[in-house]
Amino acid sequence: MQVGQTEDGSLPIERHAVRRHRGFRLYLAGQCASLSGGAVTAVALPAVAILDLHASAAQVAILAFLSQLPSFLVALPAGVLADRHSKRFLMITGDLAAVVVLVSVPLASVLGVLRMPHLYGAVFVLGIAKVLHEAAAISYLPDLVDGELLQNANSKIGAAFSVADSAGSNLGAALVAVLGAARSVFADVLSHLVSAWCIWRIRGGSQQYRLQKHIGMAEGIRTGLGYVARHEVIRPLILALSTLGFALGIMNTYRTFFLLSILNWSPATLGLVMGIGALGSLIGALLAPRISESFGPGPPIIVGFALTPLTEVPLLFAGPGFTWQIVLASSLVVQLACAATAGTMQRSTRQVLCAPEFQARMQSVSTWLSAGSRPLAAVVAGILVAAFGIRATFAVGTALMLVPIAVLxxxxxxxLRTVPIVIQPRSPAGVETEVTHS
Structure with missing residues (x-):
C-alpha cells in the first residue's frame, strides 16, 4: 500500500482523516461489536453459573480460571498462525467459532441439559477463539492503515473500545435482568456475526508478509520470541506491559471484594464509580495523538507508567464514606486516562517498528506475558491475602508497578521523540518470508 492510499486503491487519505478510510471503518465497527458482545458474555456466563446452575464459589473460580487460561496456552501458536495465514480469514474463523460455542449455552439451557462441565468447556473454547481473533486483528491494523495513520487509528480504537466495553457491561446486566442469564448470551452471538460480516466486507490490496508454511510451529514461536528479545524498543515495552499486567492482576483479584465487603460500597456505587472511570479511558485515548505530536511517544509512555502506581496509593488507605468514594473515583479516572494514552502510543510504536512478518507473533508475545500471567497473579494474590491481608497485598501490587519505570x-x-512511519521488513537469518496480497 502506498502512503496516503486506501486499502482498495481509492482516493488519498489526509493524515488525520482515518475515519474516511472505508476498510478501517469496517474494522473498527467489527471490533467494537465483538468487544461489546464479549462484555455482555462476561456478565452473562457467570450469572448462568450462579443463578441457573447454583454454582459454588469454587466452581465460579474454576470458570474464571478456564476463561483466562487460553491466553497462556494458545497466544504464541495463534501468533504463528496469524503470521502464516490470512488475518482476515482467522478473524472471521474466530468469530464463527465463538458463535457456535455461544449458541450451545442457551440451547442447552432450553433443553434442560446445561451443566457446569458444559460451561467450563464453553468458556475455554471461547477463550481460544478470542485469542485467535485478537492475534490476527491487532496485527492486521498495520496491513490496513498506513504507518502515518497508526497513532490516529489506535486513538480512535481506544476511545471506541472504552465506550463499547462500558456499554456492553451495562447492557449485559440489563439483559440478564430482563431476559435471563442464558438468553442474554444471544447478544454476543449477534455481535460476533456482525464482526465477521464487517471483516468479510473489507477488501484490499495490502501487503502481508507471511511466514513460510514449511517452518514448523515450534520454530515460528522460537523466532518470534527471539525477535522480541532482540528488539531494543519492543522488548522493554512488552516487559513493562507484562509486569504492569501482573501487578494489576494481583490488585484486581480482590479489589471488588474489598470495595463491597470491607468498605461497604453498594453495587450501584461500584457501578457508578466504574462508569466514571471509563471516562478516563475515553479522554486519554482521544488526547493521545495530540500529546504524541507535542512530546513524541517516549516521554508520555514513561509518564503514563509512572503515574499508575500513584493512582493506587489511595486504595491502600481508603475507608468507608462518600469522600473516599470521590477520591477513588478520581484516581481511577487518572489511572485509566494514563493507561489509554500510554497504551495507544506504545501499541502504535510497536506496530510501526515491528517487521511486518513478525507483527502477529510480537503481539502474541505481549498477550502471552500480560494476559497469560493473570491466573498466576490471582494465585499469588490469594497466597498474599491469606498470609498478610488485603491491604498488604495491595501494597505489594502497587510496589510491583514501579518495576516498569525501572525498565523503561x-x-x-x-x-523516542519521533517514530518512523515506514515499516521495513527485517528477517533474521534462516527465516524465509513471502509477500502476498489479500
Missing amino acids: VPSPIRA
Whole structure:
C-alpha cells in the first residue's frame, strides 16, 4: 500500500482523516461489536453459573480460571498462525467459532441439559477463539492503515473500545435482568456475526508478509520470541506491559471484594464509580495523538507508567464514606486516562517498528506475558491475602508497578521523540518470508 492510499486503491487519505478510510471503518465497527458482545458474555456466563446452575464459589473460580487460561496456552501458536495465514480469514474463523460455542449455552439451557462441565468447556473454547481473533486483528491494523495513520487509528480504537466495553457491561446486566442469564448470551452471538460480516466486507490490496508454511510451529514461536528479545524498543515495552499486567492482576483479584465487603460500597456505587472511570479511558485515548505530536511517544509512555502506581496509593488507605468514594473515583479516572494514552502510543510504536512478518507473533508475545500471567497473579494474590491481608497485598501490587519505570527509563524509549512511519521488513537469518496480497 502506498502512503496516503486506501486499502482498495481509492482516493488519498489526509493524515488525520482515518475515519474516511472505508476498510478501517469496517474494522473498527467489527471490533467494537465483538468487544461489546464479549462484555455482555462476561456478565452473562457467570450469572448462568450462579443463578441457573447454583454454582459454588469454587466452581465460579474454576470458570474464571478456564476463561483466562487460553491466553497462556494458545497466544504464541495463534501468533504463528496469524503470521502464516490470512488475518482476515482467522478473524472471521474466530468469530464463527465463538458463535457456535455461544449458541450451545442457551440451547442447552432450553433443553434442560446445561451443566457446569458444559460451561467450563464453553468458556475455554471461547477463550481460544478470542485469542485467535485478537492475534490476527491487532496485527492486521498495520496491513490496513498506513504507518502515518497508526497513532490516529489506535486513538480512535481506544476511545471506541472504552465506550463499547462500558456499554456492553451495562447492557449485559440489563439483559440478564430482563431476559435471563442464558438468553442474554444471544447478544454476543449477534455481535460476533456482525464482526465477521464487517471483516468479510473489507477488501484490499495490502501487503502481508507471511511466514513460510514449511517452518514448523515450534520454530515460528522460537523466532518470534527471539525477535522480541532482540528488539531494543519492543522488548522493554512488552516487559513493562507484562509486569504492569501482573501487578494489576494481583490488585484486581480482590479489589471488588474489598470495595463491597470491607468498605461497604453498594453495587450501584461500584457501578457508578466504574462508569466514571471509563471516562478516563475515553479522554486519554482521544488526547493521545495530540500529546504524541507535542512530546513524541517516549516521554508520555514513561509518564503514563509512572503515574499508575500513584493512582493506587489511595486504595491502600481508603475507608468507608462518600469522600473516599470521590477520591477513588478520581484516581481511577487518572489511572485509566494514563493507561489509554500510554497504551495507544506504545501499541502504535510497536506496530510501526515491528517487521511486518513478525507483527502477529510480537503481539502474541505481549498477550502471552500480560494476559497469560493473570491466573498466576490471582494465585499469588490469594497466597498474599491469606498470609498478610488485603491491604498488604495491595501494597505489594502497587510496589510491583514501579518495576516498569525501572525498565523503561534506561531504554531508548526515553529519547523516542519521533517514530518512523515506514515499516521495513527485517528477517533474521534462516527465516524465509513471502509477500502476498489479500
